[in-house]
Amino acid sequence: MWSWVSECVGMSRTKRIYMDHAAGRPVDPRVLKAMLPYIKSVYGNPSSPHSFGQETKQAIEVARTKVAELINAEREESIIFTSGATESNNLAIKGVAYRNKDQGTHLIMSGVEHMSVLNPCKFLTTRGFKATSIPVDQYGFVNLTNLEEELTSETTLVSIMYGNGEIGTIQPVKEISQMVHGKNAYLHVDATAANGQVPIDVREEGIDLLTTSSNDMYGPRGVGALYVRKGVRLGPVTHGGGQEWGLRSGTENLPGIVGFGKAAEIAAEEMPTESKRLEKLRDRLIKGLLDPVPHSFLNGHPTKRLPNNVAVRYSFIEGESILLDLDARGVAASSGSACTAKTLEPSHVLRGIGLKHEEAHGSVLFTLGKQNTEEEVSYVIRIMPEIVKRLREMSPLTPKELME
Amino acid sequence: MYSKKVMDHFRNPRNMGEIPDADGVGTVGNPVCGDLMSVHIKVKDGRINDIKFKTFGCGAAVATSSMVTELAKGKTLEEAEKIGRSDVADSLGGLPKVKMHCSNLAADALHAAIEDYRKKKKAER
Numbered sequence: 001m002w003s004w005v006s007e008c009v010g011m012s013r014t015k016r017i018y019m020d021h022a023a024g025r026p027v028d029p030r031v032l033k034a035m036l037p038y039i040k041s042v043y044g045n046p047s048s049p050h051s052f053g054q055e056t057k058q059a060i061e062v063a064r065t066k067v068a069e070l071i072n073a074e075r076e077e078s079i080i081f082t083s084g085a086t087e088s089n090n091l092a093i094k095g096v097a098y099r100n101k102d103q104g105t106h107l108i109m110s111g112v113e114h115m116s117v118l119n120p121c122k123f124l125t126t127r128g129f130k131a132t133s134i135p136v137d138q139y140g141f142v143n144l145t146n147l148e149e150e151l152t153s154e155t156t157l158v159s160i161m162y163g164n165g166e167i168g169t170i171q172p173v174k175e176i177s178q179m180v181h182g183k184n185a186y187l188h189v190d191a192t193a194a195n196g197q198v199p200i201d202v203r204e205e206g207i208d209l210l211t212t213s214s215n216d217m218y219g220p221r222g223v224g225a226l227y228v229r230k231g232v233r234l235g236p237v238t239h240g241g242g243q244e245w246g247l248r249s250g251t252e253n254l255p256g257i258v259g260f261g262k263a264a265e266i267a268a269e270e271m272p273t274e275s276k277r278l279e280k281l282r283d284r285l286i287k288g289l290l291d292p293v294p295h296s297f298l299n300g301h302p303t304k305r306l307p308n309n310v311a312v313r314y315s316f317i318e319g320e321s322i323l324l325d326l327d328a329r330g331v332a333a334s335s336g337s338a339c340t341a342k343t344l345e346p347s348h349v350l351r352g353i354g355l356k357h358e359e360a361h362g363s364v365l366f367t368l369g370k371q372n373t374e375e376e377v378s379y380v381i382r383i384m385p386e387i388v389k390r391l392r393e394m395s396p397l398t399p400k401e402l403m404e
Numbered sequence: 405m406y407s408k409k410v411m412d413h414f415r416n417p418r419n420m421g422e423i424p425d426a427d428g429v430g431t432v433g434n435p436v437c438g439d440l441m442s443v444h445i446k447v448k449d450g451r452i453n454d455i456k457f458k459t460f461g462c463g464a465a466v467a468t469s470s471m472v473t474e475l476a477k478g479k480t481l482e483e484a485e486k487i488g489r490s491d492v493a494d495s496l497g498g499l500p501k502v503k504m505h506c507s508n509l510a511a512d513a514l515h516a517a518i519e520d521y522r523k524k525k526k527a528e529r
Binding site for chain 1: 406411414415420431436437439442459460462463466
């Protein structure tokens with residue numbers, strides 16, 4: 001979308017810097033290599049009894065095991081492959097809500113969930129369900145007192161994300177789980193932004209359903225999974241030929257699933273070192289973006305945050321303008337400003353942590369990834385104060401004494 | 405998303421700043437919506453002799469502000485009053501649909517500055 005911008009402002013550069021990994025990630029070359037045979041020459045339908053089918057069936061089961069191992073799922077049958085995080089969230093919420101309607105019709109989610117959690121819950125309120133949104137504090141942590149108060153014998157499902165993609169905050173999942181299970185409800189965790197970056201153990205943390213996505217760990221797009229603990233009562237949302245134990249019909253996305261499996265395998269191996277590396281880059285970038293610039297702030301918690309998440313905000317200027325200036329210098333980032341959204345509303349996550357509209361407008365989000373280097377971080381740190389200065393000079397909101 | 409002309413005006417805004425002894429000042433929008441623009445004008449012999457803007461907002465908000473100052477400079481007040489939102493957008497080679505309403509307030513800011521000038525003139529008499 002922005003790629004031509006640099007040409008028309010006459011920038012001379014050969015390298016672009018990508019720091020928008022929450023929006024999309026490159027596919028790891030090892031993942032691509034693993035996928036290629038399943039695009040080129042292996043094509044049997046896994047449901048077929050002949051050798052062509054059994055070959056692909058085998059490949060899918062290997063991938064299932066890898067995805068299960070990454071989150072320490074008790075058995076590979078707990079993994080249901082889907083088309084991505086949005087479908088997994090829809091399946092978890094609608095699938096549990098409808099299947100357990102005889103137990104109750106109340107759902108709870110946090111106010112900073114992804115739209116693919118919030119909107120299914122909102123939809124269900126038009127189908128006889130009640131949905132309660134739990135507020136978060138200034139860091140984005142779910143208010144546990146509030147959660148406890150809202151849980152009733154009517155509550156069948158609580159949906160809380162593992163780590164927030166926009167502000168990085170990691171929730172105390174185990175504590176939440178104990179509270180939810182105390183009321184005999186299921187806990188669904190959207191781990192799209194977190195899985196592959198922080199170690200997740202569904203058994204130890206007491207997670208009943210967990211959403212995960214392939215591209216968020218350098219796998220291909222269009223594939224994700226829902227973990228479902230054995231014994232959880234879940235019904236299908238997509239009806240058809242009965243694949244994935246009848247919970248997600250449709251012929252399996254063979255190359256996608258194989259790639260997802262490979263991506264999960266690599267994530268499990270490399271997470272300890274890569275996440276440590278990212279945390280160092282993250283903390284250096286946060287410090288470098290905030291220290292030299294007055295009236296600048298961190299969104300989210302300083303330490304309980306995803307290793308790749310750098311979310312800051314600058315007073316008196318607007319996020320889309322910051323992104324355009326960054327892009328003109330070759331840097332790709334994101335913003336929760338209304339001006340970059342389809343809805344023209346500032347991000348509900350930034351509003352959720354208590355930011356006023358005008359505060360949320362000045363937000364910039366950098367999400368780091370494998371190919372980002374110390375040099376790239378240094379470059380962003382170097383150019384940011386100049387960008388803020390230019391935009392503040394233009395802004396009628398900037399106090400005069402700040403520019404002197 | 406944005407035309408080359410929009411990006412040019414965003415990256416190299418024309419007439420950015422304030423006029424300390426302005427004859428008219430117009431401010432529209434508000435920071436809650438994400439767009440706030442102020443236009444300062446200096447009037448001589450019924451013409452806009454000098455014009456400057458300051459804007460808080462997205463790329464489109466900055467570019468339309470810059471463009472409206474170019475369109476209005478040297479025009480008589482009557483001519484400047486006729487500059488509308490669509491003139492600004494057209495001169496920029498168009499704006500994305502979602503930006504047409506929220507970020508295209510520059511013509512309104514110009515009109516507000518002219519109105520402010522006329523009010524002050526009236527009060528002087």
